[in-house]
Every structure is written in C-alpha cells, then in structure tokens.
Amino acid sequence: MKPIHVGLLGIGTVGGGTWTVLNRNQEEISRRAGRPIHITAVADRNVERARELTGGQARVVDDAFAVVDDPAIDIVVELIGGYTVARELVLRAIANGKHVVTANKALLALHGNEIFAAAQAQGVMVAFEAAVAGGIPIIKALREGLSANQIQWLAGIINGTTNFILSEMRDKGLSFDTVLKEAQGLGYAEADPTFDIEGVDAAHKATLMASIAFGIPIQFDKCHVEGITRLQAADIRYAEQLGYRIKLLGIAKRKDHGVELRVHPTLIPAKRLIANVEGAMNAVLVWGDAVGATLYYGKGAGAEPTASAVIADLVDVTRLHTADPQHRVPHLAFQPDRLSDLPILPLAEVETACYLRMRALDKPGVLADVTRILADLSISIDAMIQKEPDEGEDQTDVVLLTHVARERDVDAAIARIEALDSILGTVTRIRMETLQG
Numbered sequence: 300m301k302p303i304h305v306g307l308l309g310i311g312t313v314g315g316g317t318w319t320v321l322n323r324n325q326e327e328i329s330r331r332a333g334r335p336i337h338i339t340a341v342a343d344r345n346v347e348r349a350r351e352l353t354g355g356q357a358r359v360v361d362d363a364f365a366v367v368d369d370p371a372i373d374i375v376v377e378l379i380g381g382y383t384v385a386r387e388l389v390l391r392a393i394a395n396g397k398h399v400v401t402a403n404k405a406l407l408a409l410h411g412n413e414i415f416a417a418a419q420a421q422g423v424m425v426a427f428e429a430a431v432a433g434g435i436p437i438i439k440a441l442r443e444g445l446s447a448n449q450i451q452w453l454a455g456i457i458n459g460t461t462n463f464i465l466s467e468m469r470d471k472g473l474s475f476d477t478v479l480k481e482a483q484g485l486g487y488a489e490a491d492p493t494f495d496i497e498g499v500d501a502a503h504k505a506t507l508m509a510s511i512a513f514g515i516p517i518q519f520d521k522c523h524v525e526g527i528t529r530l531q532a533a534d535i536r537y538a539e540q541l542g543y544r545i546k547l548l549g550i551a552k553r554k555d556h557g558v559e560l561r562v563h564p565t566l567i568p569a570k571r572l573i574a575n576v577e578g579a580m581n582a583v584l585v586w587g588d589a590v591g592a593t594l595y596y597g598k599g600a601g602a603e604p605t606a607s608a609v610i611a612d613l614v615d616v617t618r619l620h621t622a623d624p625q626h627r628v629p630h631l632a633f634q635p636d637r638l639s640d641l642p643i644l645p646l647a648e649v650e651t652a653c654y655l656r657m658r659a660l661d662k663p664g665v666l667a668d669v670t671r672i673l674a675d676l677s678i679s680i681d682a683m684i685q686k687e688p689d690e691g692e693d694q695t696d697v698v699l700l701t702h703v704a705r706e707r708d709v710d711a712a713i714a715r716i717e718a719l720d721s722i723l724g725t726v727t728r729i730r731m732e733t734l735q736g
C-alpha cells in the first residue's frame with residue numbers, strides 16, 4: 300500500500316519522540332492505519348541535529364515553509380509552538396490542501412476558530428489530541444466516546460508543572476518559590492515558567508475542552524485565569540486539616556444561562572481519586588448525564604507520551620484521508636453550523652463554596668463581626684478553624700469554609716471583612732469544588 304507522507308515541523312522533544320515511536324511501532328501502526336505513515340520531510344532550525352536523528356531517512360531543511368509548500372506532503376505535523384509563525388504555517392498548509400496535526404494549545408486557544416473554519420472550507424482535518432493533557436486521549440473521549448451525553452462539567456489537572464509544585468509543597472511543607480527552583484532544576488518547569496505557574500497553559504487546554512464538551516466557539520479571552528504563585532504552604536496545611544487538597548484545576552461547567560470557564564487553585568475533597576493525582580501527572584474528570592463520572596489519567600507531557608497522541612491523530616487522519624469531508628468527525632465535536640451561543644458567564648456570576656483565610660486580632664467580637672458580614676450576604680459557613688495564638692502573640696489565623704455562594708457576594712463580604720479594624724491585611728480566598736454530581 301502506498302505510504303502517506305508526513306512533513307514534520309520541529310524535531311525537538313515531541314518531534315523526536317514522534318520520529319522514534321513511529322519508527323519503532325511502524326508495522327503495527329500501519330496495520331491500524333491501513334497504509335504506512337512515513338515522515339518524509341523534517342524542518343528544524345538545528346539542521347545538523349535533525350539530520351543526525353533522522354539518519355538520512357527524511358529530507359531535512361531549515362525552512363518550514365518549504366515543507367508546507369511541498370506537493371508530496373499529505374499531512375503537516377506542527378510542533379513549533381507559539382502563535383505567530385505557527386499560525387502562518389498552519390493556515391498555509393490548510394490553503395495547500397494538507398491535513399494538519401498539532402500539539403499547539405496556545406495557537407488553537409487563540410486562533411482555533413479561524414483555523415477550523417479555514418480547514419472546513421478546504422475539506423481538510425486539523426487534529427489536536429496532543430494539545431490537551433499530552434498522552435491522555437481526552438479529546439477523543441470528549442468528542443467521540445461521550446457523544447451520547449449532555450456533558451455537565453469537567454475538571455482537570457492539566458498542567459504537570461504546577462501539579463508537581465503543589466505536590467511537593469504539600470509533601471515537604473515547602474514554599475512555592477523553593478519548589479519552583481527545584482522544579483526548574485529537574486527540568487519540569489521552563490526557564491520562563493510564567494505560562495505554567497500563572498495558569499495560562501491550563502487555561503488554553505480548559506478552553507479547548509469546554510468548546511468540545513458544550514459545542515461552543517473557542518473563547519480563551521473569557522476564561523478566568525489564576526495561577527498558583529500566591530498560594531502559601533499554610534493554605535495547603537489548613538486545607539489538609541479540613542479534609543481537602545489544593546489542585547490547580549481547569550473547570551468548565553454548564554449552567555442554565557451560560558458556561559463557567561475558569562482556572563484557579565481549588566480545594567477538592569481529599570478522598571476523590573483526582574485529589575490523589577500527584578507529581579507531574581495529569582487527570583481529567585468528566586461528568587456526563589448518561590455515563591456519570593469518568594476519569595482519565597496519564598502523562599500530560601514528555602517526548603513519547605505526547606508522541607502517542609500525535610501519532611494517534613496521524614492514524615485517524617490517514618484512515619479518513621480519502622473520506623468525504625462531510626463524513627468526518629467535526630473539529631469541535633458538534634457540526635460547525637450547529638455551535639451554541641451559550642455565553643461564558645462573567646466571574647461575578649460563578650457559584651462556588653470558598654475557603655477564606657484571614658489574620659485576626661484575638662479579642663472579643665472579631666468572629667461575630669466576620670460571621671455577621673457573611674450572614675448579611677446570605678453566605679452560610681460550613682466549617683471553621685481558629686488556632687490558638689502563638690505564645691506572646693495577640694493575633695491568629697482564622698479559616699472559614701463557606702457553602703456555595705455567588706462570587707459577587709463573596710467579593711463584597713471580603714471587602715467588608717478586610718475593612719474591619721480587627722482583621723489584618725488581606726483575606727485569602729480559594730474556591731472549592733466537591734466534584735460530585
């Protein structure tokens with residue numbers, strides 16, 4: 300059978316993994332795909348290293364556009380990253396009638412609507428399993444495996460770097476800064492870890508999942524994004540005492556009037572399976588009305604786990620290469636002309652229970668003042684910790700867990716609590732999710 304020809308843009312970590320796994324498992328992959336999948340052209344700035352890796356079995360160039368414009372290439376695999384050149388390359392590949400496989404979550408979160416529309420118009424596929432949660436086939440599960448369901452919500456640990464940092468902070472009682480340095484030393488965190496620790500990477504992935512889960516356009520600009528940089532070891536400890544773990548979650552939830560789309564540190568009950576996902580691992584919990592809870596777990600990054608997703612896409616594209624474009628699985632799971640206009644809700648409308656930590660003077664009436672403010676705003680208290688002040692101190696930490704309340708009311712309560720003379724500094728708020736039902 301005639302092989303399908305792939306042009307690989309970028310042969311770094313994931314590209315190298317893709318080359319290795321495709322060669323190692325070529326025979327089985329070809330039995331699955333129906334024909335051999337050959338990487339026949341590679342573009343990389345480091346031509347020397349690319350030549351060494353490919354050992355003369357592929358044409359190596361430094362100009363990615365030369366691969367995208369090569370008429371012999373059927374599928375372009377984009378592993379360059381970023382939004383600028385990658386966007387041009389992907390759009391040009393599509394214009395040239397080529398299918399695209401990409402791991403680029405940032406590109407799709409920002410320009411996915413444009414890219415999918417272009418692909419639809421050209422009758423080509425853009426596959427992106429590797430863009431969300433690395434080796435976990437979560438796109439396939441949401442788009443195909445769960446297509447009978449009304450998906451109610453999903454919540455994912457979709458950034459390994461931050462999950463590693465939070466696990467270490469909890470295990471060793473260390474501060475965020477100390478663990479971040481450790482993570483960089485181990486190669487988990489990038490030299491510039493901003494996208495990971497500020498929640499941006501997780502927000503890219505959550506935005507893509509929300510689109511596929513609910514059949515809405517991609518709206519990264521509406522996602523609430525909050526990272527883990529302000530989290531203190533004390534919060535992790537208090538959460539533990541209350542029976543919770545803190546995880547950076549990407550959450551997408553269907554409500555009557557819209558969709559909640561948010562990334563933030565979240566208290567979750569320690570007894571949930573997902574609460575025990577440690578280190579750099581990823582997991583996504585999805586709730587469908589028919590199936591109930593389903594949980595997907597695995598490696599969210601790394602050469603071969605991510606290559607696993609890239610190659611699964613290559614197999615899918617190869618199988619459907621000659622199919623009528625109308626008969627392919629839609630990019631965002633729902634037919635493009637049937638996307639819903641369900642809006643993304645503003646954060647003020649979001650409803651969650653909350654953990655509130657404050658530093659209070661140890662004197663009569665302080666707790667009464669705080670609880671009165673909460674009661675005035677109809678915010679009910681679920682649990683509380685108040686430590687005895689340390690020897691010689693006249694102040695202490697007060698930690699409250701509220702029942703579900705609207706964000707706007709919690710904001711108002713926090714402002715009023717912070718204005719009390721007996722409360723020192725700011726109130727730390729961490730949202731809570733029970734991840735049930």
Ligand code: HSE
Pocket residue numbers: 457458459460461495500599600
């Ligand atoms: N930087 C990501 C993480 C992996 O730490 O999970 C690539 O999306």
